[in-house]
Amino acid sequence: MYFSPSPWNPHQWTLYSAVTITAGSLLGSLDLFLSITDANPNEYSPWHDLVWDPLSYTTTSEENVLYPEALWETNYLHDILLGGIGSLTECGGSEYANIELIAVPADHHNRQGDGSASTRQLIQARAIRDIRPGEVLLTPCRANNQKMMRLYNRNASRTFDDLLQQGMCMDTVSVQPSSIGGHGAFSKQHVSTGQVVMHSPVLLLDRSQLNVVQQHARSSYPTGANENRLPQFARGHGIQFNNTHVRRQQLFTNYVYGRDDSNVLLWPMAPGSNFIQHASSASHESEILPNVGMQWSRQYGHADTLLASESYPVMELLEMAFGEDGYYLVMEYVALRDIKPGDEILLDYGMDWDAAWNEHQQQMQELPREAFVTADEYKQQHAWEPLSTTTLPSYLQTACHFMNMNASEEPSNVAIWQNPTLSYCWRPCDILERLDDENLHYTVVVHPMESIREPSECGVLKTAVQVTQIPREAIRLINRPYTLPEYSDHAFRHEISVPLHGDFYPRHWLLPDPQPYGDFIASPLTPGMMAPIRWQSSAQVVTPWAFRVGVPTSVRQVLLEYCESMGIMDVFRHVTIEGNALQARQNGYLPLADGTKWYLQRPGPEWRSNLHWLSPGDEHSHEHYLQALSASGFDTVLDGVGKYLGMDGLVAFHVTFIAVSQSTEGYQHHDVLWTGAKTYNVIVPLLLANHTGPELDLVEGASFEDGFDDKEDRIVGRYRYEYEVGSMMGDGAVHATSAVDYRRHNEMRLAATIYIADVNEQNANSILKEYTQAYPPDDRDLLLSWAGRHWKKTDPSAQLPRPSDDHILMRRRASEGTVMSQ
Ligand SMILES: C[S@@+](CC[C@H](N)C(=O)[O-])C[C@H]1O[C@@H](n2cnc3c(N)ncnc32)[C@H](O)[C@@H]1O
Incomplete structure (x- = not known):
């Protein structure tokens, strides 16, 4: 060959x-x-x-x-x-x-x-x-x-x-x-x-x-x-x-x-x-x-x-x-x-392998030998026949061949077996009775299958159904899912080592990231304090459209509590750490606690990551998030930004949580454009991975004046997120999620992304263009009516909405007997 x-x-x-x-x-x-x-x-x-x-x-x-x-x-x-x-x-x-x-x-x-x-x-x-x-x-x-x-x-x-x-x-x-x-x-x-x-x-x-x-x-x-x-x-x-x-x-x-x-x-x-x-x-x-x-x-x-x-x-x-x-x-x-x-x-598989193998050998000697046999072996050893009285080892079960012919109708809980061809619709079942009539028929209870990969030809079975007149050949003995020895916690698993010397693995294939701290200066910031992002090497500003801003400790604490209690954390763990990513461009509504409705999205395949967004899906939910932001002390950030950038007013108009556990190079994009430097996406890290390098690629100098056609030639620096520091991406700040992979350590990165703007007649349309969520609606009048809603240069009473007494955070405070300090 x-x-x-x-x-x-x-x-x-x-x-x-x-x-x-x-x-x-x-x-x-x-x-x-x-x-x-x-x-x-x-x-x-x-x-x-x-x-x-x-x-x-x-x-x-x-x-x-x-x-x-x-x-x-x-x-x-x-x-x-x-x-x-x-x-x-x-x-x-x-x-x-x-x-x-x-x-x-x-x-x-x-x-x-x-x-x-x-x-x-x-x-x-x-x-x-x-x-x-x-x-x-x-x-x-x-x-x-x-x-x-x-x-x-x-x-x-x-x-x-x-x-x-x-x-x-x-x-x-x-x-x-x-x-x-x-x-x-x-x-x-x-x-x-x-x-x-x-x-x-x-x-x-x-x-x-x-x-x-x-x-x-x-x-x-x-x-x-x-x-x-x-x-x-x-x-x-x-x-x-x-x-x-x-x-x-x-x-x-x-x-x-x-x-x-x-x-x-x-x-x-x-x-x-x-x-x-x-x-x-x-x-x-x-x-x-x-x-x-x-x-x-x-x-x-x-x-x-x-x-x-x-x-x-x-x-x-x-x-x-x-x-x-x-x-x-x-x-x-x-x-x-x-x-x-x-x-x-x-x-030579290498010393690591040897050590792992020796440890495994030792473990196997100490462990009682698992009495596992496959279903085939059990059948031979016990001359197995399906009977309701047989007690099987926990890792075996009976399976019945059953196609649910009435999948479109209301599930009935009794059915007569009626499938002449035995193909692959085997589902777990319990034997209730054996009729020793001339054809030897059985009555059984068939259960839904565990797997989502159940072939659609088998028909959907949502609940258990009692089936009569099942012939003997439609009943089998099988191994229960996840009981095979390959799933045993004691099974040996170790890769063979490649040569550790020389350049068999180039340096950039190795962990940790060769440049863990990124390319930019990480100066300390007090809450509300702003600073441009500067190159470590030259102290030059990287782009006029991106900033760092100090965030009070309470913002992270309260938003994490909010995410945990609302179930937001569960959603993100599920789609990132647990490997259940939505398909690219899939999205949909999810009801969460307090009668809120959220919108879960995964962007298109060009993002080359398992990044997902979860954002409020209606007005009530949007206000709910804003109230959590208020409780967290985010007003301090609005005040710092408004004053430093000389804004007239600010509104948090578009609020989201975002999580990721794996990304390749990432999709270079801007969050907003052509708003007269009046709009920023404030990214507040809530959970950072322990095993990570820099997380954000930031492109030098990009702005709305010179367009993005030549972005291939631009210098890209790597930004490392820090707790208590928000990064602000404004008009034309071109950035991307850096290549990271947290899955080996079962970690995800979670951030709040809060879009804030000084909305006016000139920039309202540009702001509307960047809407990607279910809420707020694409409504210019609504956006204009929100101008200065959460911070105003001339009116200190303009603030984020205080949480109502029945807000989940307030209920938690009440049940803990503490009063929220604001
Ligand atoms: C690449 S496979 C080799 C083929 C394997 N023997 C088979 O029959 O499938 C590596 C596995 O073989 C076994 N193995 C290889 N070399 C061994 C050795 N020197 N001592 C014990 N087991 C070894 C271990 O189970 C190891 O995980």
Whole structure:
């Protein structure tokens, strides 16, 4: 097999056979078959393009499932990742496919040394027709790979010489059981010291993309106790939330390369490369020594471009690596000494890995061995038959095949089973009764499925339904979701270390951010005190349209309390930390406490972040937020700004909370323009991440006079947010969210963004143009009537509205027996 430029697009490479293969014969070697939990389809991961959907994959053979039957309920959460051939080949559809991939069942699920507590199986490729030398290898389509779908109706081949000249040989190792444990990679040929044993294209990943995001059953949404919990108010309000949390790392972690001080991870894709095992070079007693090391290939791939690109963090790299230009990296395994055919290939995984493995071994000895069997094993051991009297282990359950035919009607709680074809609508069920009539029928209670990935063809089932006349073949024993060993808290998870010396990982791939304090002067400010933003290097003002302003401590305290008690914090945790981002440009109303109505928005994909806004959705809610601002002491800020900038009056006309946990370079934009320097977005940080560099990119000098056409050439500085300091972005202050990723530490950044303006006849239209929220309405008269509403040069009584007695903050004060000081 050779990996060489695709006949359809020279930027993309694909897999060819260099020899004749007869129908029915096996290709290459065994390879990796990993299940991936994917309950979070709104967050893109590069492996989304590579995975196979266990429900829609079919082969021409008898063994046309890629997944054990007993995992069918949980497989709504799962996709399958296949190493080597399964990732490097293109899709030919049923018409053009010349190979198929067959799962080699393996009961490895709890054995040390395999993937370490996993459902890791193996895969083998087989020719489904005769294949000529030089033919592209094509598999049946993966379910969700659009890129592949475009190619599938063409057949192509290249000459053997062509392949030899341009391609990488992908057949250098075989995968066999290893004396170390699990399977290992064994050399097929003699390799002399210093020669390349194997080239491997790598998939670049961000560490957070290996999180297992767990969905909760809809029925487990908390009720009653805390009326502000998100799932309560999320129901039926236009926004489809999943209810999930990050549980732990995928088994996939054990197959990737990385280092602890970086979020960049690498997955080797060459056939067999995932089976290279560890041998320590440090251990003197060990007779087994590593015989390969790693380096970047300069012959293949784009190491020079990708490693030099100062893109940070890995999200940027991912965009380059998967963009139209098809940049990719190739790793080389180089022989440290002569390797004979049949020698196991061994790499030093590094000291961190060794330490983690030893700790894991120790833990396993101390822990009672978990008595876990798969549903299939249980069935064999206990000759299982569905009976209402059987007590099953907690990790097993019965499932019934049930399509809800009456999905559009009011849910009835009794139904007669009426589905002749058994496909994939398996739902949890309890057996009530077995009728020993001539066909052996059952009466059961079918429960809604936990997964939001439930196929729509199965019909929606919101509540449990009693179903009669279910035949035996529509009942199965399955493993409950999230009970497989791969979800065990004790499963071993550790990446393989890349070389720590030299420049294998360029400096800008490493954490922490190389420039943690940013580029600007952070002088101390008292509440209400203003200062322009200045370069640290020259003390020059960066842009005339941006300022820092001192904010009283109470602003942060009170607004945080407000966010917690209103449920705003829950909303943001849910969409950022817990990984339930809305889709780009999705938005909708959410009712929160005190009869308020809020509007949750995620901007378009050009923002390249999971930033979300939550703003008041109507007048009552807007006033509610303003009252919280008043209680926080924000009037001091208005007074400072008004006086320093010589305003006539000020109104906080557009008030929002904003949160983010991941952003790539960010979208350069201005918040307001052409208002005569009378409007500012005051960003008040409420929660800052502990593990962060600067958060805001600020463009030098941009203003409304010189436009933004040449912004590519502008100098960009990085601003670090501080508590008790607001940053003010005014007319033409071009800025963007810096590239950050807080997900590894489960953190988010939260800020209040308060738009204030000295509104007048001249600037009202320009201000209206920048409205992005549901409230206030696009109404010039209303805006003009608000001029000077919250601060006036000539009238000290103009202030933010005081909270009413029934405001949530006042009720909390009253119940705590304290009087709010204002
Ligand atoms: C890249 S995989 C290697 C292939 C793996 N043996 C399999 O069959 O799937 C890495 C995993 O193999 C196991 N492993 C590799 N080298 C090992 C060693 N020297 N001792 C124990 N386990 C090892 C660990 O479970 C590790 O997480």
